[in-house]
Amino acid sequence: MALLEAREAGLYCTLGDFHIDPALPVERALITHAHSDHARPGSRAYLTAGPGEALLRTRIGDDAAIQSEPYGKPLRIREVSVSFHPAGHILGSSQIRIEHGGEIWVVSGDYKLAPDPTCVPFEPVRCHTFVTESTFGLPIFRWSDAAQTMAEIHQWWGANRQAGRASVLFAYPVGKAQRILSALDAAAGPLVFHEPVERVNAIYRAQGIPLPLPTAQTNAPGGNADFSEALILAAPAAQGSRWLRRFGDASTAFASGWMRIRGPRRRRSLDRGFVLSDHADWPALLQAIDHSGAETVWVTHGYIAPLVRWLRERGKQAVPVEVVLPADSEAPGPLEPEARPE
Numbered sequence: 001m002a003l004l005e006a007r008e009a010g011l012y013c014t015l016g017d018f019h020i021d022p023a024l025p026v027e028r029a030l031i032t033h034a035h036s037d038h039a040r041p042g043s044r045a046y047l048t049a050g051p052g053e054a055l056l057r058t059r060i061g062d063d064a065a066i067q068s069e070p071y072g073k074p075l076r077i078r079e080v081s082v083s084f085h086p087a088g089h090i091l092g093s094s095q096i097r098i099e100h101g102g103e104i105w106v107v108s109g110d111y112k113l114a115p116d117p118t119c120v121p122f123e124p125v126r127c128h129t130f131v132t133e134s135t136f137g138l139p140i141f142r143w144s145d146a147a148q149t150m151a152e153i154h155q156w157w158g159a160n161r162q163a164g165r166a167s168v169l170f171a172y173p174v175g176k177a178q179r180i181l182s183a184l185d186a187a188a189g190p191l192v193f194h195e196p197v198e199r200v201n202a203i204y205r206a207q208g209i210p211l212p213l214p215t216a217q218t219n220a221p222g223g224n225a226d227f228s229e230a231l232i233l234a235a236p237a238a239q240g241s242r243w244l245r246r247f248g249d250a251s252t253a254f255a256s257g258w259m260r261i262r263g264p265r266r267r268r269s270l271d272r273g274f275v276l277s278d279h280a281d282w283p284a285l286l287q288a289i290d291h292s293g294a295e296t297v298w299v300t301h302g303y304i305a306p307l308v309r310w311l312r313e314r315g316k317q318a319v320p321v322e323v324v325l326p327a328d329s330e331a332p333g334p335l336e337p338e339a340r341p342e
């Protein structure tokens with residue numbers, strides 16, 4: 001029995017009369033996490049996991065009607081039972097489990113299996129149909145240990161300090177920046193945070209996730225601060241901005257899963273690319289699908305066709321689900337893959 005269908009606004013549950021991560025305003029929206037391509041303003045009512053409520057509020061506005069539920073607690077919505085389960089992607093990110101008469105469907109949202117000190121780890125949930133993302137659904141996407149990537153970042157920062165130039169690291173400001181900060185050696189030099197990054201840092205700190213504070217004298221406006229030993233953590237949107245010019249001759253780098261392929265790094269004319277993703281890589285996608293025990297897999301968000309083909313060749317029922325993503329205010333112009341939040 002189908003508990004979900006793909007509608008214009010996104011995935012819709014008829015028996016519960018709600019959408020999941022709708023792309024258009026709807027009556028009732030269940031939200032997997034607060035990234036802009038999953039959480040959009042304008043719906044009448046929202047439901048999300050407790051740890052994600054504050055982030056969602058900054059995304060869709062103070063006036064929005066948001067209800068939240070703790071992880072794992074079942075909630076009756078019309079004819080279905082719904083619960084949120086950790087997805088390990090960013091703070092408060094969830095898989096959404098829907099049950100009706102013994103039939104169970106799980107919508108993964110975005111997820112990763114790798115450890116991340118800033119959010120609750122991914123929880124495998126058994127189901128009949130698993131709706132998986134496929135942002136990095138190609139065999140070329142395999143992540144090394146995050147600790148190794150952090151060591152490379154520290155090495156790059158150290159070499160720049162020696163050379164007397166600032167280190168500007170671009171990272172997506174919701175989730176990725178905080179994951180980097182949580183593993184950063186804050187004693188190595190002054191820290192400067194771009195305002196959109198620090199705004200989200202504050203929400204994480206308020207939920208008990210320890211993150212280093214910016215170094216006071218370097219974050220102050222004006223003055224003659226010396227940035228030659230500083231690490232500047234900035235949103236990708238800061239590239240080419242006036243704000244960045246104050247740091248003088250800086251080395252620039254980007255931390256993203258997209259740095260695994262060379263094109264994005266060249267187009268952005270960066271000195272370095274660090275491979276760090278908050279999404280499952282190819283082996284982790286397959287592992288999550290396997291552990292769900294699902295007979296049927298719906299594939300959405302990303303490299304849909306290659307993953308569907310791979311699953312079908314191995315006897316799984318795999319269904320491509322195209323969810324149309326309207327243009328994002330944070331990503332002007334055509335929605336390039338690397339412009340998508342991750």
Ligand SMILES: [Zn+2]
Pocket residue numbers: 033035038089110341342
């Ligand atoms: Zn996301």
